Structure formats: C-alpha cells, structure tokens
Amino acid sequence: MELGWWLVMAVAVFGARALLTVPLIVWGLVLAVAALDPIGAQSNAVFQSRLSANSGDSDGAAAKDNFRPLAATVGRTDSTYVEGGITILDEHRPPITQNVPPPQRGPALRICVTGGAGFIGSHLVDKLMSMEEGHTVIVVDNLFTGSKENLAQWFGNPRFEFIRHDVTFPLNLEVDQIYHLACPASPVHYKWNPVKTLKTSFLGTMQMLGLAKRVKARFLLASTSEIYGDPLVHPQAESYWGNVNTLGVRSCYDEGKRAAETLTMDYHRQEGVEIRIARIFNTYGPRMSLSDGRVVSNFVGQAIRGEKLTVQGNGQQSRSFCYVSDMVDGLIKLMNTEGIDGPVNIGNPNEFSILELSAIIRDVVNKNVEIDFVPQTQDDPKQRQPDISRAKAWLGWEPKIQVAEGIKKMATDFRTRIRG
Numbered sequence: 378m379e380l381g382w383w384l385v386m387a388v389a390v391f392g393a394r395a396l397l398t399v400p401l402i403v404w405g406l407v408l409a410v411a412a413l414d415p416i417g418a419q420s421n422a423v424f425q426s427r428l429s430a431n432s433g434d435s436d437g438a439a440a441k442d443n444f445r446p447l448a449a450t451v452g453r454t455d456s457t458y459v460e461g462g463i464t465i466l467d468e469h470r471p472p473i474t475q476n477v478p479p480p481q482r483g484p485a486l487r488i489c490v491t492g493g494a495g496f497i498g499s500h501l502v503d504k505l506m507s508m509e510e511g512h513t514v515i516v517v518d519n520l521f522t523g524s525k526e527n528l529a530q531w532f533g534n535p536r537f538e539f540i541r542h543d544v545t546f547p548l549n550l551e552v553d554q555i556y557h558l559a560c561p562a563s564p565v566h567y568k569w570n571p572v573k574t575l576k577t578s579f580l581g582t583m584q585m586l587g588l589a590k591r592v593k594a595r596f597l598l599a600s601t602s603e604i605y606g607d608p609l610v611h612p613q614a615e616s617y618w619g620n621v622n623t624l625g626v627r628s629c630y631d632e633g634k635r636a637a638e639t640l641t642m643d644y645h646r647q648e649g650v651e652i653r654i655a656r657i658f659n660t661y662g663p664r665m666s667l668s669d670g671r672v673v674s675n676f677v678g679q680a681i682r683g684e685k686l687t688v689q690g691n692g693q694q695s696r697s698f699c700y701v702s703d704m705v706d707g708l709i710k711l712m713n714t715e716g717i718d719g720p721v722n723i724g725n726p727n728e729f730s731i732l733e734l735s736a737i738i739r740d741v742v743n744k745n746v747e748i749d750f751v752p753q754t755q756d757d758p759k760q761r762q763p764d765i766s767r768a769k770a771w772l773g774w775e776p777k778i779q780v781a782e783g784i785k786k787m788a789t790d791f792r793t794r795i796r797g
C-alpha cells in the first residue's frame with residue numbers, strides 16, 4: 378500500500394497528536410544507540426561538525442562561542458563535557474559528584490571584623506585584605522564612631538563585605554575568625570552614652586561569642602589597658618588584676634571590658650570556644666577621627682590648626698603610645714599563634730608624661746603653639762605602661778615605630794583632612 382494510505386489509516390486509528398510523537402520516539406532511539414557507541418569520539422566529532430556546519434564555521438570555533446564560558450569547575454576550561462560520546466552543553470551538566478576530589482581548604486579564610494569601620498578596625502581590615510592568603514573580610518559596624526570612608530578602598534572588592542549592624546543584636550554569618558573590636562574607645566565617646574557602652578561591651582561580646590560557638594570560629598576580644606583601672610602596679614603585666622572604681626564615670630567602659638573578658642574566658646572554659654584576649658594600650662595613627670577626643674589626636678589637630686594644646690591637670694600623668702600598624706601586627710599575630718592561654722598586652726612600653734608628649738608634638742608638628750592647662754577628668758589613671766614580656770615570648774612581637782616617627786605620619790594624614 379502507498380505511504381499516503383498508511384498515513385490516512387494511522388490518523389484515523391490513533392489521532393494526529395499521537396502520530397507526532399513517533400519522530401520523537403525515533404530520535405530517542407537514535408540517542409540511545411549513540412550512547413552505546415564504543416567510539417565516542419567519532420560521534421562527538423560528528424556532533425561538533427554539525428555545530429560547525431550550522432554556524433558556517435569549518436573549525437568549530439564560532440560554534441564554541443555559543444557556549445557559556447565555564448568558570449571554576451575543577452580545572453576545566455571549555456564549556457562542554459563529553460558523556461558516552463555525546464558532547465553536552467554546560468547548562469545540562471549534572472552535578473559532579475564522583476571521581477572529583479573535594480576542594481582543598483586553602484589558607485584563605487572568612488574573617489569577621491566587628492568595629493571594622495573604626496580607627497584600629499579599618500587598619501586591621503587593610504592588612505587582612507592585603508595578605509597573600511586572599512582572605513575574605515566581613516566588616517560589621519553600626520557606624521556610631523566608625524566611618525565608611527575608612528573602608529572606601531575596599532567597597533566593590535569581591536572579597537570584602539560591609540554589614541551595618543549593631544553587635545548587641547544577634548547576627549548569623551559563616552566565618553573562621555572573629556576580631557571583635559566594636560565599642561567606642563575614646564573616653565569622650567564612651568562616657569556620652571554609658572548605658573549603651575556597657576550594653577555594647579557585654580551584650581555585643583555575648584552575641585559574637587555565641588556566633589563563634591555556633592560556627593566554631595576563633596574569637597579575639599579587643600580588651601583594653603583600662604581593665605587595670607588606675608593601676609597600683611607599674612608597669613602592668615597580665616597577672617595584675619587591676620584597680621577599678623565600679624561606680625565612676627569611666628566604669629561603663631572599664632567594667633564593661635572586664636565583664637567581656639570574663640564572658641570570653643567562660644565561653645572558652647564552658648563551651649570550648651577558641652579565644653584570644655588582646656589588652657590594647659593607647660594607640661594612635663592616621664585615620665583617627667578629628668573629633669575623637671583622645672590626647673594624641675587632640676594635640677596633633679590643635680598643633681596643625683595653630684591652637685593651644687589642652688593639657689589636662691598638671692600633665693604629669695603618663696601613657697605609653699603604640700603606632701597603629703604595630704598594633705595591627707600584634708593583633709594578627711595573637712589571633713594566629715597556637716597555644717595561647719590567657720590575655721596578652723599589646724602596646725608600646727615607651728612611656729611619656731602628657732607634658733612630654735605635648736613637647737614632642739610641638740617639636741614635630743608646630744613649634745609655635747602654646748600649652749593650655751585645663752581641668753583633669755574624673756578617675757583618670759595616673760600612669761600606664763604595658764609589660765610586653767608575654768607578647769615577646771608568646772608571639773615574637775614587639776612594636777617598631779617610635780613616637781616621633783609615628784606622629785609625623787599621623788600629622789601628614791591630619792593636615793590633608795584638616796586643610797583639604
């Protein structure tokens with residue numbers, strides 16, 4: 378019988394729609410046979426040549442251009458894969474689950490820096506982002522005292538993220554390390570809203586320790602020399618328990634950080650969280666806020682503007698000043714050194730009275746400014762000098778930058794910002 382009659386009969390018996398499925402079934406059978414083809418490369422070559430023919434390109438290059446480029450799939454550079462002799466487009470690729478070794482965990486870490494938009498925090502971020510390991514850095518900051526400008530160079534970098542967040546509230550992140558710096562550190566700032574300062578120290582540390590526990594991250598607390606209060610032992614070693622007024626105007630910060638240290642140790646002892654406690658002594662450098670209120674930034678700003686240097690009290694009280702790059706190196710060493718078992722002072726043991734500091738700043742920045750003696754603030758510690766034996770022994774760290782050199786660098790930055 379002629380083919381036309383067969384067709385008329387088939388439509389009458391099965392209907393037109395069923396008839397259309399026949400070519401699809403035939404095509405499926407062809408594919409199945411091809412899958413069993415022992416000479417897969419041959420079928421592949423046929424497939425490739427058909428692509429080439431369709432594109433009018435004899436060597437297949439133009440046809441390949443139609444494929445989605447493949448990014449990072451276990452060393453492959455093309456955008457097809459061959460299975461059973463058939464080349465399959467990338468978008469139809471099944472998940473690769475067999476015969477591929479799991480990705481090796483490299484030294485690049487996901488690192489959270491709370492308070493990363495602040496003075497020390499932003500310098501720490503710069504250093505972490507610049508390290509050859511290729512770390513990803515996630516800054517968490519509510520911008521109360523910090524500023525996005527301090528991080529301007531990193532916005533748009535795929536290894537950098539910024540989260541505007543108040544650390545007293547819960548936060549979920551997947552990270553390997555947490556540097557917890559978030560808290561106002563200038564007496565002017567922390568005394569402005571003491572209740573919030575205490576909440577930030579305690580609740581903020583509690584939230585971030587909870588996160589460290591959940592994701593098994595190593596946690597570094599930025600504590601402070603202020604936990605020694607008005608010290609009766611000089612210089613201050615980590616073994617000294619301090620002399621703090623629980624009721625004074627500075628207590629919100631001092632006692633807040635002392636409670637934060639206790640909480641950190643308890644999360645370590647009770648929950649097994651890997652912790653580090655850095656007791657940070659007075660730190661200075663470029664990028665300090667012009668309205669920070671601390672002595673070095675006040676004096677450098679005043680000297681540049683030609684104003685009198687405001688020495689509080691008689692200027693005989695002492696501090697030991699650490700340049701910010703030394704501080705950041707110390708923090709990173711502390712975080713990454715194994716076997717640390719207790720707090721570590723990070724600071725520069727070179728001690729100066731505030732009057733001596735004013736003389737250095739006049740010498741380096743502006744010899745023509747005068748001193749203005751103004752009232753002393755309540756509970757101001759009379760002396761402070763870190764004993765850094767532990768940092769030397771445990772971390773192999775000690776500061777390198779002398780005060781005059783550091784103040785020169787800081788003055789360059791302040792001049793630009795003050796004079797524009």
Ligand SMILES: O=C(O)[C@H]1O[C@H](OP(=O)(O)OP(=O)(O)OC[C@H]2O[C@@H](n3ccc(=O)[nH]c3=O)[C@H](O)[C@@H]2O)[C@H](O)[C@@H](O)[C@@H]1O
Nearest residue numbers: 562601603657658659660671672675687688689694731757
């Ligand atoms: O810079 C820091 O890293 C430290 O700053 C403060 O501690 P404090 O030592 O009181 O810092 P300043 O406010 O810079 O005061 C240092 C001394 O300079 C004096 N001062 C301050 C400002 C000023 O204009 N003139 C002046 O004589 C103060 O009376 C004080 O004796 C914080 O409380 C610490 O947590 C922080 O670690």
